[in-house]
Amino acid sequence: MREKLSIAMVVNFLPDEGKHGGVSYQVHSLANRLHEYFDVTIFAMNETTLNYHYKNVVVRFPGFLTRNRFFTITLFPLFVRFQNLNKFDIIHTHGEDYLFFFLRKPIIRTFYGSALGELKSSFSFKRKLHQFFRYFFEYLSGFHAKFNVAISHSTKKYLPFIDEVIPCGIDLEKFKPGNGKSSYPSILFVGTIKGRKRGWFLVKVFEEEIKQKVPDAELWIVSSEEVYGDGIRWFGHVFERKLIELYQTAWVFCLPSLYEGFGVPYIEAMACGTTVVSSPNSGAKEVLENGKYGLISGDEAIGKTVIGLLRNQRTRDNYVHKGLKRAQEFSWDNVTKEYRKLYSALLKVKRKCNKVNFDEA
Numbered sequence: 001m002r003e004k005l006s007i008a009m010v011v012n013f014l015p016d017e018g019k020h021g022g023v024s025y026q027v028h029s030l031a032n033r034l035h036e037y038f039d040v041t042i043f044a045m046n047e048t049t050l051n052y053h054y055k056n057v058v059v060r061f062p063g064f065l066t067r068n069r070f071f072t073i074t075l076f077p078l079f080v081r082f083q084n085l086n087k088f089d090i091i092h093t094h095g096e097d098y099l100f101f102f103l104r105k106p107i108i109r110t111f112y113g114s115a116l117g118e119l120k121s122s123f124s125f126k127r128k129l130h131q132f133f134r135y136f137f138e139y140l141s142g143f144h145a146k147f148n149v150a151i152s153h154s155t156k157k158y159l160p161f162i163d164e165v166i167p168c169g170i171d172l173e174k175f176k177p178g179n180g181k182s183s184y185p186s187i188l189f190v191g192t193i194k195g196r197k198r199g200w201f202l203v204k205v206f207e208e209e210i211k212q213k214v215p216d217a218e219l220w221i222v223s224s225e226e227v228y229g230d231g232i233r234w235f236g237h238v239f240e241r242k243l244i245e246l247y248q249t250a251w252v253f254c255l256p257s258l259y260e261g262f263g264v265p266y267i268e269a270m271a272c273g274t275t276v277v278s279s280p281n282s283g284a285k286e287v288l289e290n291g292k293y294g295l296i297s298g299d300e301a302i303g304k305t306v307i308g309l310l311r312n313q314r315t316r317d318n319y320v321h322k323g324l325k326r327a328q329e330f331s332w333d334n335v336t337k338e339y340r341k342l343y344s345a346l347l348k349v350k351r352k353c354n355k356v357n358f359d360e361a
Contacts, residue, residue, distance in 0.1 A: 004039040005347065008088040010080055012073055012095045014048035014056065020240050021190075021264060023112045026168055027094045028052065033169075033336045038343070041088070043080050045072065059083070070130075090343055098140040106346045109145035110166070113261020114138065114158035117282065121196040121259035147346060151262045154282035164342070168262045169335035170271055170327065174240070177273035177324070178248030185217040185310040188250035188274070190243070190265050193225040196258040198279075201299070203227055205256075209303030214310050220246055247272035251316065252309050254278070256302060263287050266294065267330050270323030275316045277305055293326040294319060 011027045019025075024044075031040045031054040040054040047056050059079050061072060077099040085091055085103055092108045093100065100107060115134035122128045135158075142148050142161040149166050156162040187206065191197030199221060206219045211231050219232045222243060227234045235246070247253065253269035253276050260266075260283030267287060269276050276294030278284035279302065288294040297305040309316055 004037070005090070005343070006039040006041070006088045007034065007343065008085050008091045009040060009042045009054075010091065010093045010095065010097060011042060011044050012076055013046055014042065014044045014052075015050055016046075017049040017239065019237060020243055023094055026112070026264070029169060029171065029332060030336065030339065033332050034339065037340060043083060045076065057083070090346060093141070093145070096134075096137060096141075097145075098137040100141075101144050106146040107144065108147045108149060108342065108346070109141050110149045110151070111138065111141075111155055111159055111162065111261075112151050112168075113259075113283075114155050116158045117155075117259045117261065118196070121257075121281075123195065147342065149342070152283060152286050154286050155261050157282075164338075166335060166338045166342075167330055168264050168267070169332040170264070170267050170330045172271055172328065172331050175244055175247065175268050175271040175327075178245065180249070181251055182218075182249045185214050186220060186250045186252070187217065187306060187310075188220045188222070188246050188253045188269070189255065190222040190253075191255060191257065193221075193223050193227060198256045198258060199223055199225070199227070201256050202254055202302075203229065203232065205303040205306075206232070210306055210310075213307045217310060220250060222246065243268075244272060247274055250274050252277055252306055254302070254306060255284075256299070257281050257284070260284060267327050270294070270320075271327035273320050273324060275309055275319040276323065277302065277309065287326075289326075293322050 009027060009031055011024060013024045015024045015028050028048060031042055032052055034040050035053040041057055042054055043057045043059055045059055047058050061079060077096050081099055086105055088105055091105050094110050115131040115138055119128050119131035122131060138159060148162050149164050150156045150162040151168050153165055156165060189199055189202050191199055193199035207229060210217055217231060221227050221234045222238055224237055247269050253274045255265055256279040258281055260281045263283035266276050266284060278294060278296050280296050280298060284296055288296060295305050
């Protein structure tokens with residue numbers, strides 16, 4: 001039996017039970033699906049509490065460094081370098097890897113958006129400064145990687161050295177339409193209240209506009225930050241099963257984010273048969289194809305857009321139909337197929353180079 005090729009993946013964190021989404025969840029899901037074809041090992045700061053089929057190596061830090069998240073994340077690449085990464089066929093990084101110079105094995109770097117996009121949408125000076133330095137590190141990563149991947153074409157605009165675009169994936173066996181919608185108008189928001197996700201803005205629009213025009217409407221919020229008000233239901237962090245149920249039963253999903261490198265919640269909502277409303281961020285424009293698969297609205301009209309959808313089932317059904325088709329394009333089968341092709345291409349180039357060097361010796 002032929003031995004599987006070995007892949008080392010590097011990511012800051014892996015997901016925990018009850019926390020869905022983000023880079024960590026994408027890496028976990030990708031590795032779980034690639035394990036059938038490759039021997040996958042993930043190096044991270046923690047061990048995931050989710051079911052996994054890959055090898056999970058926890059990168060250890062001195063105790064005093066773990067007290068400061070900034071130093072932990074910044075120095076993570078240094079402590080990963082202490083691992084024997086050269087024993088793997090390919091190294092696939094999904095985060096800070098700016099110290100990965102002089103490794104003998106090909107490196108693939110996947111960028112889940114860009115720090116420059118984050119910087120432009122940041123509210124605090126401290127966060128802007130942090131993203132500025134991260135953008136510098138992104139260029140260092142791109143310099144030493146053999147192949148650079150972005151999750152969207154909009155990310156490529158910030159990082160011109162990107163070689164290929166491979167989108168985020170979704171589990172269509174889990175994220176699919178349910179048994180029906182809620183008996184009353186419902187709007188779902190998934191994200192943070194503060195910052196670029198702008199849950200606070202949607203709460204304001206709901207209280208000042210939507211609730212006035214549609215009195216029986218409810219705003220469902222999945223967020224770590226507590227929010228209360230007339231017609232507002234706060235769920236906190238939810239397990240994946242509950243999140244899918246909320247996607248399935250909501251009439252409208254609204255995420256007025258200022259910046260998304262891709263926007264996984266948009267495809268999750270579409271896959272569950274829910275109409276999407278978004279602000280005009282770059283990720284939404286790409287995923288929704290400038291309004292073809294969901295509605296994109298500016299701040300001044302987003303309340304009116306949601307109200308119109310809540311009042312018109314035919315319009316909602318039309319976008320649901322189109323959204324379900326669009327979501328199929330982001331299946332994990334499609335995404336893993338692209339990465340398998342990329343791994344194979346890199347290994348062929350490596351073998352060819354090794355053969356040339358041997359012949360010349």
